[in-house]
Each structure stands twice: as structure tokens, then as C-alpha cells.
Amino acid sequence: MSRTRWLQVGGIVLVFAVAAWIASSVLERVVSPAAVPSTAPAPAAPAVGVPHIIATLYYGTADGQALAAVKREVPLGEGPREQGRQILESELEDAPAPYLSLIPRGTTLRAFYITDRGDAFVDLSAEVSTMHPGGSTNELLTVYAIVNAVTANLTSVERVQILIDGRQADTLAGHVDLRRPFERDTVLVRETKSTE
Amino acid sequence: MLVLVCGPHAQGTAPASPLTLVTREGRRPIASTILNGQEFIGLDDLAALFMLAVREDALAGGVTVIYKGRTVVASNDQPMASINGRVVTLPAPIARAGRRLLVPLDFIPRAIAPIYDSPIELRRASRLLIVGNVRVPRVAIRLEAAGPPTRLTVDVVPPLVVSTASDAGRVLVRIEADALDIATTPAGAGLIDQIRTGDQTTTVAIALNARAGMPRISTMTTNESTRVLVEVPLAAQQETAAPAPAPPPPPAAAPPEAPAPLLGTRTAKLQTMVVDAGHGGDDNGVRGPKGMLEKQVTLDAARRLKTLVESRLGVRVVMTREDDRAVSLDERDAIANNSKADLFLSLHANASPSASVKGTEVYYLRLDRTGEEARRTAAATELILPVVGGVTRPIDIIPWDLAQASHVDASSRFASMLEEELEKRVPAGRRPLQQAPMRVLSGANMPAALVEMVYLTNGEQEQRVKSDEFQGAVVEAIYGAIVRFKTYLEAAPTP
Numbered sequence: 001m002s003r004t005r006w007l008q009v010g011g012i013v014l015v016f017a018v019a020a021w022i023a024s025s026v027l028e029r030v031v032s033p034a035a036v037p038s039t040a041p042a043p044a045a046p047a048v049g050v051p052h053i054i055a056t057l058y059y060g061t062a063d064g065q066a067l068a069a070v071k072r073e074v075p076l077g078e079g080p081r082e083q084g085r086q087i088l089e090s091e092l093e094d095a096p097a098p099y100l101s102l103i104p105r106g107t108t109l110r111a112f113y114i115t116d117r118g119d120a121f122v123d124l125s126a127e128v129s130t131m132h133p134g135g136s137t138n139e140l141l142t143v144y145a146i147v148n149a150v151t152a153n154l155t156s157v158e159r160v161q162i163l164i165d166g167r168q169a170d171t172l173a174g175h176v177d178l179r180r181p182f183e184r185d186t187v188l189v190r191e192t193k194s195t196e
Numbered sequence: 197m198l199v200l201v202c203g204p205h206a207q208g209t210a211p212a213s214p215l216t217l218v219t220r221e222g223r224r225p226i227a228s229t230i231l232n233g234q235e236f237i238g239l240d241d242l243a244a245l246f247m248l249a250v251r252e253d254a255l256a257g258g259v260t261v262i263y264k265g266r267t268v269v270a271s272n273d274q275p276m277a278s279i280n281g282r283v284v285t286l287p288a289p290i291a292r293a294g295r296r297l298l299v300p301l302d303f304i305p306r307a308i309a310p311i312y313d314s315p316i317e318l319r320r321a322s323r324l325l326i327v328g329n330v331r332v333p334r335v336a337i338r339l340e341a342a343g344p345p346t347r348l349t350v351d352v353v354p355p356l357v358v359s360t361a362s363d364a365g366r367v368l369v370r371i372e373a374d375a376l377d378i379a380t381t382p383a384g385a386g387l388i389d390q391i392r393t394g395d396q397t398t399t400v401a402i403a404l405n406a407r408a409g410m411p412r413i414s415t416m417t418t419n420e421s422t423r424v425l426v427e428v429p430l431a432a433q434q435e436t437a438a439p440a441p442a443p444p445p446p447p448a449a450a451p452p453e454a455p456a457p458l459l460g461t462r463t464a465k466l467q468t469m470v471v472d473a474g475h476g477g478d479d480n481g482v483r484g485p486k487g488m489l490e491k492q493v494t495l496d497a498a499r500r501l502k503t504l505v506e507s508r509l510g511v512r513v514v515m516t517r518e519d520d521r522a523v524s525l526d527e528r529d530a531i532a533n534n535s536k537a538d539l540f541l542s543l544h545a546n547a548s549p550s551a552s553v554k555g556t557e558v559y560y561l562r563l564d565r566t567g568e569e570a571r572r573t574a575a576a577t578e579l580i581l582p583v584v585g586g587v588t589r590p591i592d593i594i595p596w597d598l599a600q601a602s603h604v605d606a607s608s609r610f611a612s613m614l615e616e617e618l619e620k621r622v623p624a625g626r627r628p629l630q631q632a633p634m635r636v637l638s639g640a641n642m643p644a645a646l647v648e649m650v651y652l653t654n655g656e657q658e659q660r661v662k663s664d665e666f667q668g669a670v671v672e673a674i675y676g677a678i679v680r681f682k683t684y685l686e687a688a689p690t691p
Contacts, residue, residue, distance in 0.1 A: 064550025065626050100549040117221070134475075134482040134490065135547025136559060136648050137625075140632055166329075170525060170635055174475060175544070175646075177635035180564055 051076040055087050056152045058145035058189070060100030066190035067141060067148065068099050080154050085112045088122060091149045102142045104131035110166060118158040119181055120150050126165050134173040143176050144188050151184035159183050208293060211235055211323075215301075217245070218326045218375045226325065228301060234288045236298035245327075246308055252297070259290055259297060266311035270299065277307045322377045331356065331373040337391060337400065339382040344430040346386030346408075350400055355422040359526040360413045361533050363641075367402040367411050369424050374398070387428040407431055466539055466682040468512045469505065470532040472636065473498035474544040477522025482547040484658035490545040491520060493661055497543050497649060500671045505678060529639030533599065539610065539681065540644035541674070542636050545652045545661070546625075554654040555625030556618045556670070559646040560611040561600045561638055562631035599641035606643035610681045614645055617676040621669040625651070643681070647674065 055074040058067045074090045077083035088109045095101040104127050111123040124146075132142065147160045159181035163169065169178045208229030215226045215237070226245075228237045239259065243250050249262040261268040270277040275286045284306045291298040299307075301318065304325065309316040317326040326332050333352045340347040350369050352358060357372040376398055384390045390403040404411065409431035416423045473494040475481035481490025495517070502513040514535045516528040523531075532540045546557060600607065608631070615629040625648070637644045649670050650657045660666045 060549045062550070064548040064553045102549060115221070133547045133549075133653070135651075135653070136544060136632070136634065136646065137553075137557060137627075138547045138549065141549075174479060174481065174525070175634055175636075177633045177638055179635075180633075182633075183564070 053083070055090070056149070056192075057087070057091050058102075058148050058152075059095040060102050060141055060145075061190055062098040062100065064100055067102075067145060067188045069148070069152070069189050069192040070096070070099060071192075072096075080156050081112060081114055084114065084120060084150055084154050084157070085109065087149055087153050088112055088146070091146065102138070102145045104128055104133075106131060111163075114154075114157060118156055120154070120157040120160045121163055122146055122150065122160060123163040123166055128162075129164050129169065129172045132173040134175075136175040139172050139175045141188060142172060143178070143182065144185055147182040148184055148186065148189070208236065213323050215323050215325055218324055218330055218332055219328050220330055220374065223375060229293070229298065231291055231293075231298070232288070235301040236288075236291055237301055237304070239290075239297040239299050242299070242304065242308065246312060248308070250297075261307070263308070263311050264313070268307045268311060270303070270307065275300075277303065279307055279310050319377060322379055324375075324377055326375075330375065332375045332377050333371060333373050335371065335376045335378045335393075335400070337378065337381055337393075339385055339388060339391070341386035341388075343386050343428075345412075345427040346388050348388060348391070348402060348426040348428070350424040350426075352422040352424075353420060355417045355420065357526070358415055358422050358424055359530060359639075360415065360424060360426075361530055361641075362411050362413060363533065365404050365406075365408070367404065367413065367426050369400040369402070369426075371398050371400075376400075387430065402426060404428055466511055466678075466685050468514060468535055468537045469539040469541065469678070470514045470516060470528075470535060470537040470640075471498045471501050471505075472516040472528050472532075472540065472542040474542055474636075476517050476520055479522055482545050482652045484652040485551070485655050486658055488652055488658045488661065490652055493545045493650070493652065494543045495520065497667060497671060500667060501541075501543075501674055504671055504675050508675070509679060509682065511678070511682070525636045526639060528636055529599070529641075532644075533639070533641045537642055538685070539678070540637070540640040540642050541678075542634075542644070542646040544646060544648050545650050546648035547653045548651055551653055551655060553625070554651045554657045555623045555628070556615075556650065557625040557628055557630060557648040558611045558615045558618065559630050559632050559634055559637070559648070560607040561604055561644065562633050563598075563601055563604060564633060598638060600638050600644055603641070603643045606685075607637070607645055609684060610643050610677065611645040613677040613680045613684075614647060614674060617673040617680070618647070618670070620676075621673040622649075622666070643685075 052073045053076050054071050056069050057072050057074075058069055060066075061068045072090065075086045077086040092103055092107055092109060094105070106125075106127040108125040108127070109123070110125055112120065114120045128142075132139065143162065146162060150160045151157050161168075161181040162178050164172075164178075171178055208231040211228055211230055215228050216223050217226050226237065226241060228235050230236075239250055239261075242248060243261075246263065251260045251262070253260060257272045259270050259272070261270065266280055268277050268279050270286070270290050272290050275289045276283055277286060278284075286300050286306060287302055288300045304316060305318045314328040315326075318324075319326065319332075322334075324332065333354060333356055336349075336351040336353075338349045338351075350358075352371055359370045359372075361368045361370075376393065378393050381391050381393050384403070384405075387405045387408040388402055389405050392401045392403070393399075405428075407430060409429040412427040412429070414425045416425070473491070475491040475494060477491075479491065481494070483489055498515055502515060505511050505513050514531060514537060516531050517523045528542070611629060615624070618624065619628060634646055637646060650661050650666075652658050652661070
């Protein structure tokens, strides 16, 4: 390929990158991961220029024994429902080093809503169950990472019910009872850190 | 021009049975009125219920109902409404009673449902108005008293998960739904004294006659429905429900007993226990880095424990599975409850996101708010059941899936004993004793605990778990705890 051709391709790529950046600053959230420049900061951090809040997200501690409460930047959402969605989207992303991810990779947020009584419903895709490695302790950590991420950041939410594929589920992997909503529980939380 | 419903019809009459609103939040009655043979409902009530804006247009002679920018225009003098420009008919035009506007009941499914975000279903026969994604199966209960046996069928349409439990003098059929649509509940007949459906919204409770024998319960699911068949035979002459294969003689032969303990009471003996080998069939559980599967580890340990407990302690051990098969969590509880076990132990192997974590952990049930309420209010929702001798006695009712609520204290003792015994013989985890909302423990109507014997995600533990020495140590430790719990149980005063 000639040098001119390379320049043309490069120019087009640049135009697309700029367009994507503008779109991401205007829209409420990033359109797609592919549009984010590879030099973007830690996954949970929103693109530069996007209004954000500092939220507490939960990951596994490096030794895998407990939950770590980690302060991270999360895109600002309008109202508790939209903010809850942003927090959960960030929670579902890979954990920043040295923490461990507790929610199976590939899990997506299908819906999030809050009732007038302060019950939040977190509707996750089936991967949260089918790809879960199992174990009572592991399952507890996964459940409370989700429950605490919602309840620690949204004061209007008292209880969280986890749904899988839009339905009430028994368990993630055969242990923790998901049929009833959970309240915040910090017994499993060991350390609180904020990211850079 | 408004049609004014005046004169003798202005007040209307209340319908024979009220309309019930069913949503995810629960059930509540809604007021309606019969006018000129048609059932009407207040438009103000509907506006509050469905978050509608209502505008009356006296000049045009109609009412505009707005929901999220979608509109319904209903005529005051014609039995019809226009929904976003599409016309639907109604059984009657809008009526007025005093200052209130009333719409015919069909206005809900025909005019509001098309513009509303969530599904709305009106079931006239059962007088239910269902709003949202709520599972409300139609349940038909039929009783054939010509017998014995007395046959009762419960048909659930569409098919749903149904769990059944039989306890002394009672059968519970619990349907995994948000509410039930039951047209009629037949009165008791034959060997069935009473069928109750109101105590808990998704449970059908069947009280058996004093002459009834052990009921046979079968569940069949087709594409259209789930059918539960309960066959109640006449009790054989002093047919003391002898547990199937009776291993070594039970410790003090039990005298011919009055009815077996029900929910809420504690037995004073350890005669039968259930050992639950976690996972099985297509549910492998945890997979170790070298491929060791949790379902195999739990089955091996369960078999060893059964042999040890039966041969040394003379306690009958019922297994929830004897081979590599899938058993649902409800079935595991049902097996324990149906065998009237005095103790339930679930065996598992653990996993961690970090390969370095190892050690045993013991769990017992932590009740949430609902569980605590169930425990506290059990006495207030008692059911009067007949018992041998023609008398009745009050029975505490706790939701079937919260049967464990009354045993949490005893379970915590058993769990502590397990932890202490395990710690003597094998490495303990960082949190060796925990309380958590474990699904398999919640429905067990007896003291119950769950042991995570080993972390299979730890390479060293995965290797060790194969050894006779390690398996033996774990099983001996658990056996030690069972012996201690048996002593505790049998020394404790009978309630």
C-alpha cells in the first residue's frame, strides 16, 4: 500500500475517533467499547469530559477472602434509576488490579429498576449463573458485590433483588437463595480503597 | 352531552365478590359498582392505579385519558373509545355517579391495556385484575371422595415448579408463582377434612382425616400444565410408618407414637438424618484446576459418612442422591422432610477467585426479614388440624420454603460442633463458621447445616481430597459432630 493510501486510512480513522469522542461526550454513556480509544483510563472511569460521580464498587480482595470496597469514577446518571444502571455497568467490568472480579465475564445488565418501596431489581444476563465457578463462599461474594454496589451508592434503595434473564431465580450456582431481596451487608467487606 | 346515571341507579350496588388487584407488590381489593347490570369502576381509582391523567372535555362530550403521551378518548354517550385513533367498543358509555366518572370494567383491558407499559389482564371468572409480569397460574382443585383412596388433583396452568411436602396429617402443595387463580376450593370429603388456599398465597394446604394413611403424592408436568395427584389411603391397622431399609436397630425403640412432630417443634431423638451430596448430574459444581468435580467429591464423602453413621451410631441415613444425578434443591428438602429426618447435612466443595484460598467452612441459615417475621408470627397463623382421637390441635404454619426458621438455634449449635470437630482434623478456612441465606437449608424442617469440605480451586487441596487419609479425616470430624449433636438433642428437655 502506498504512503498516500496509509495517510488516507489514517485520516479516516482519526475522523472516526474524533466523532466517537464527541458522541461519547454528548450521549449519556459510551456507545460501544470499540469506540473508546485504547489509551482510555481504567475501565470503570468514564471518558474525559463525561460528568461523573465517585461511587463505591465491590471486588474480591487480592487474597480472594473478602470484598474490597473501592472508590471509582462512574458516569453521572440522571436520577437514581439511571445512576444505578451506570454503577452496575461499571461493577460488571473487569476489576482493577490488584482486585479480583467476582461477576463472571460476559454478564450484562438487562434492566435495573426501583420500586416506590425502595426495592431495586437488578436483572442480569444468564452468564452470571451459567459461567459462575460455584462454591458457597464465591457465590456469597458475587451476590454481595452486586447488592452492596447498589445499596452503598443509592440511598433510596433498601433492598436488592437479583433476577436472571428477567426472572426470579433460585440461586446463581446452587447455594445462595436469590428468591428474596437482600439488604446491604458489610460483614464480608475487608478493605476500603480509592483508585488513583 | 353527559349521560347522567340518575334515579334508582345512581348509587349502584356492590358486586357479589370484590375485584382483586394482583401486582408484584401483592394483592388488594378494588371497589366497583354494578349499574344497569354492568360493572363499573371509578376513573379516579384507575387514574391513581395506572398513573393516568384524566381530562374531561364537556364541549366534545368525552373524556381524555393520557398515559406517557398516549391517549384514549372515551365518549360520554357512545359505548366506545378511541385509542391513539383506533376505535374499540365498550359494553356501556362512561357513567357518572355524583361527581365521579365511572367506566365499564372492560375499559381496563380494551382501552388502558393497549397504552400501558406493563401487561394487564382481567380474569372475570376469578375476579382478578393482574398488572405487570406476575405469574398467576389457574389452579383447579378436584376431589374424588369415592374411595378409599380419596383422590385430590391440583392442576396448574401454565406448568410451573410445584413442590410438595407431607407431614403428619397434612399435605402442602406449594406452587412457584406470585399468586394463584383458584376458581373454587372444594370442601373436604372422604379422607380429606379440609382444603385451604388462603393462608399463604401460593400454597394449597390439605388437612387429612384421622383415619387417613400415608398419602401418595405424584407430580406430572406436560407442556400445558403441572398436575399434582394426592392419593390418600385408609390407614392400615397400626401401620407405623416403618422406614424402608432399617439398618442397625434404632437406639431406644420408640414407643408407638402420637403424630410425628410438625413445623416448629423439635424432636428429642436423633433417629434419622439426611446426608445431601451437593450438585450432581449436569450440575458439576466446582471444577478444580486438574478437573476434579465437586459432585464426585461430595458423593464420595456422603457414602463414607452414611456407612460410618449407620454402622457405628445406629442412626438411619437417607441420601438425597446415591449416584450421579441431578436433584433440585427443593427435592433435597422434600426428601429430608418426607423422611421425617431429625438432622440435615449438605456436603459441598468450595471455590474462590484466588487459588491460594483453602480450608473448611461451615454454614447455617441466616434468616432475612421475611424469615424472622415467619418465625415470630408462626403462632399467630396457626391452623387447627384434627389429630388421632377425634380432637383438634393448633399447628403453627410457617411458609414451606422457610421451614428452617424454627430450627435456626439448633442448627447453629450443630454448625458450631461441626466447625470445632473439623478444626481438630483438617485445615480451617479464614471464616470457618458462617451464617448465610443458603437455599438448600431454608426448606429443611429440622436442624440443618452445610459443610464446604475443601477448596477445589486450590491445587494442593484438589490433590489431597483424593486421598483416603483426607477423606477419612473429614468424615471422622463430621461424625464426631453428629455424635455430639445426638447427645445434645437427647439430653435437651422435650418441648
